[in-house]
Amino acid sequence: xxxxxxxxxxxxTDPFPGLLPPGEAAGDVGPSPLTAARLLLVCxxxxxxxxxxxxxxxxxxxxxxxxxxxxEAVGARLAGHTERIEPSINAVLFxxxxxxxxxxxxxxxxxxxxxxxxxxxxxxxxxxxxxxGISSGAAAGALMALIVAASFPLAQPAFAFLGALLTMLxxxxxxxxxxxxxxxxxxxxxVILASFLWSAIAATITVVANQRLRHIxxxxxxxxxxxxxxxxxxxxxxTALAIAVAYLSARSLNLLMVGxxxxxxxxxxxxxVKLVVFVVSSLLTGMIVSVCGxxxxxxxxxxxxxxxxxxxxxxxxxxxxxxxxGIFVLVADTLARTLLAPRELPxxxxxxxxxxxxxxxLLRRSG
Amino acid sequence: xxxELQRVVFGYDQPVIKDLSLKVxxxxxxxxxxxxxxxxxTLLRLIRGLLRAQSGSIRLDGDGIGRLSRRALAKQMGYVLxxxxxxxxxxxxxxxxxxxxxxxxxxxxxxxxxxKAVRRAMELTRTAPLAGRPxxxxxxxxxxxxxxxxxxAGEPRVLLLDEPIANMDIAFQAEMMQLVRDLTLxxxxxxxxxxxxxxxxxxxxxxxxxxRGGRVFAEGPPREVxxxxxxxxxxxxxxxxxxxxxxHSPRITISTVKKEP
Numbered sequence: 001x002x003x004x005x006x007x008x009x010x011x012x013t014d015p016f017p018g019l020l021p022p023g024e025a026a027g028d029v030g031p032s033p034l035t036a037a038r039l040l041l042v043c044x045x046x047x048x049x050x051x052x053x054x055x056x057x058x059x060x061x062x063x064x065x066x067x068x069x070x071x072e073a074v075g076a077r078l079a080g081h082t083e084r085i086e087p088s089i090n091a092v093l094f095x096x097x098x099x100x101x102x103x104x105x106x107x108x109x110x111x112x113x114x115x116x117x118x119x120x121x122x123x124x125x126x127x128x129x130x131x132x133g134i135s136s137g138a139a140a141g142a143l144m145a146l147i148v149a150a151s152f153p154l155a156q157p158a159f160a161f162l163g164a165l166l167t168m169l170x171x172x173x174x175x176x177x178x179x180x181x182x183x184x185x186x187x188x189x190x191v192i193l194a195s196f197l198w199s200a201i202a203a204t205i206t207v208v209a210n211q212r213l214r215h216i217x218x219x220x221x222x223x224x225x226x227x228x229x230x231x232x233x234x235x236x237x238x239t240a241l242a243i244a245v246a247y248l249s250a251r252s253l254n255l256l257m258v259g260x261x262x263x264x265x266x267x268x269x270x271x272x273v274k275l276v277v278f279v280v281s282s283l284l285t286g287m288i289v290s291v292c293g294x295x296x297x298x299x300x301x302x303x304x305x306x307x308x309x310x311x312x313x314x315x316x317x318x319x320x321x322x323x324x325x326g327i328f329v330l331v332a333d334t335l336a337r338t339l340l341a342p343r344e345l346p347x348x349x350x351x352x353x354x355x356x357x358x359x360x361x362l363l364r365r366s367g
Numbered sequence: 368x369x370x371e372l373q374r375v376v377f378g379y380d381q382p383v384i385k386d387l388s389l390k391v392x393x394x395x396x397x398x399x400x401x402x403x404x405x406x407x408x409t410l411l412r413l414i415r416g417l418l419r420a421q422s423g424s425i426r427l428d429g430d431g432i433g434r435l436s437r438r439a440l441a442k443q444m445g446y447v448l449x450x451x452x453x454x455x456x457x458x459x460x461x462x463x464x465x466x467x468x469x470x471x472x473x474x475x476x477x478x479x480x481x482x483k484a485v486r487r488a489m490e491l492t493r494t495a496p497l498a499g500r501p502x503x504x505x506x507x508x509x510x511x512x513x514x515x516x517x518x519x520a521g522e523p524r525v526l527l528l529d530e531p532i533a534n535m536d537i538a539f540q541a542e543m544m545q546l547v548r549d550l551t552l553x554x555x556x557x558x559x560x561x562x563x564x565x566x567x568x569x570x571x572x573x574x575x576x577x578x579r580g581g582r583v584f585a586e587g588p589p590r591e592v593x594x595x596x597x598x599x600x601x602x603x604x605x606x607x608x609x610x611x612x613x614x615h616s617p618r619i620t621i622s623t624v625k626k627e628p
Binding site: 014015016017018019020028029030031033034035036119123124125251252254255257258259261262264265266267268269307310311312313315 | 415417437438440441442444446451453454455456457458459460461462465466468469471476477482485486487489490491495498499521522549550553554
């Protein structure tokens with residue numbers, strides 16, 4: 001009897017009986033939904049592209065090495081047969097070029113994810129570590145570390161992280177109004193803080209006039225030639241961990257993109273997600289700025305290009321930006337070191353030449 | 368099943384809601400009207416648990432709202448606001464999927480049940496053809512219906528609507544009101560609607576509540592509540608009230624703005 005009732009009772013399958021034609025319509029509405037398989041496919045293809053870009057970048061430079069030789073050398077290296085590689089080629093590829101290439105990839109990943117996180121939390125496609133002055137805060141912190149704590153190995157990234165976090169909290173509180181964060185105030189606060197911090201940095205460099213600080217102006221404009229100065233392992237690990245932590249909040253961030261109150265009402269633990277974004281994006285920015293200086297607009301251009309593909313879901317945007325951002329900065333840095341060889345351009349100049357027009361485009365579209 | 372407010376008091380610097388009581392049963396659409404600043408939106412924020420009443424109680428099936436977790440509340444309540452700007456090219460189907468958040472398990476991708484609920488919600492609101500379009504590209508009226516779809520996707524028992532028809536042309540307004548009424552009846556929803564559209568509220572709601580000075584001034588079936596004297600008391604203007612010859616619901620026309628003596 002009970003089975004009979006539930007079979008006849010339209011309420012059992014349809015919470016709104018009578019409003020829709022009987023029978024189940026098949027398929028999904030809208031475009032294909034995001035699934036794990038689809039995400040893995042896109043990431044796999046992009047990783048392949050990244051590998052190819054790394055190989056091409058390894059081949060380029062003052063000593064031209066044919067791509068085939070590069071691939072053979074990488075294969076031998078991966079198989080553990082270093083002795084099969086010609087020593088001079090081995091040195092150029094793996095001691096000179098590879099550290100710089102890896103650093104470029106890590107920097108691109110970190111800055112792109114930081115940008116994607118800030119944009120989602122602040123509901124502003126223009127938000128980005130450089131535009132909001134967070135990179136300048138990190139640079140000021142790293143400079144402080146050089147002056148007061150140069151002998152501690154991790155002082156620079158740690159101080160840069162604190163500088164980034166403080167700047168971000170300041171920009172956020174300056175742009176907050178009763179109705180939430182205002183877009184105009186956010187960008188304005190970022191620009192003003194950045195110019196203040198820049199002046200402070202310039203004044204400090206002049207006053208201290210220390211031999212150690214001589215190379216700093218070059219570093220500030222974005223320079224990957226240091227190859228991470230021995231910190232690359234820890235920065236790679238830190239970046240991977242930070243991105244993983246951010247990914248755990250990706251679905252909540254989707255709702256934050258629509259509104260704080262909406263997100264809260266729909267069940268998001270708002271304060272926790274915001275804390276994650278503050279800490280993770282400061283950490284990513286701080287680590288990268290402390291070893292590479294400022295590479296502007298990466299966090300703006302990369303997530304924007306990823307979203308152009310038609311998905312704004314952060315479970316897609318975060319990992320895809322991480323890989324695509326690596327490719328983007330690697331291409332920019334490869335151009336920086338080969339375009340005018342033997343002279344070198346700051347990688348930050350290249351990304352800014354691409355990024356500033358994208359900023360203007362997004363600004364016009366949002367207005 | 369009912370939503371029950373008892374002697375609710377709330378204020379910021381000045382008291383906004385003073386001693387307000389209200390009961391909404393399942394399958395009822397209750398419209399709330401009153402002058403600007405009377406606390407209508409504040410009332411909905413209290414019901415959604417975003418504000419905490421300073422005294423009195425708000426209960427859903429006898430459980431105090433304050434004792435339910437954010438997530439538990441999210442599962443019970445769907446809501447639609449007046450206007451919503453989405454700054455990213457979020458697709459309408461992705462937006463509706465947000466309504467499933469509280470029913471998901473954090474990171475996992477949406478299940479077949481989630482996708483089915485989204486499809487049903489979009490078909491009910493006749494927004495399925497909009498599913499693949501980005502939110503910023505939709506018109507105000509379309510966005511409003513997509514927002515209703517998001518609320519329905521969560522399979523709520525309470526539907527809260529804060530001026531959901533304010534940006535629509537008159538045909539869209541009537542269609543939306545009819546839809547909300549049908550959903551309320553068919554789904555046994557507890558529906559609370561805030562609106563300035565007294566004519567539509569009278570035509571489609573089961574009960575009408577007029578607020579004045581943070582209290583319920585009059586409450587009941589629209590044809591009992593809508594009278595020239597009640598409206599003049601609440602809005603401070605003079606109205607002509609007659610009967611719509613087709614629907615037999617009260618028809619309100621403003622006649623003169625009251626002159627201060």
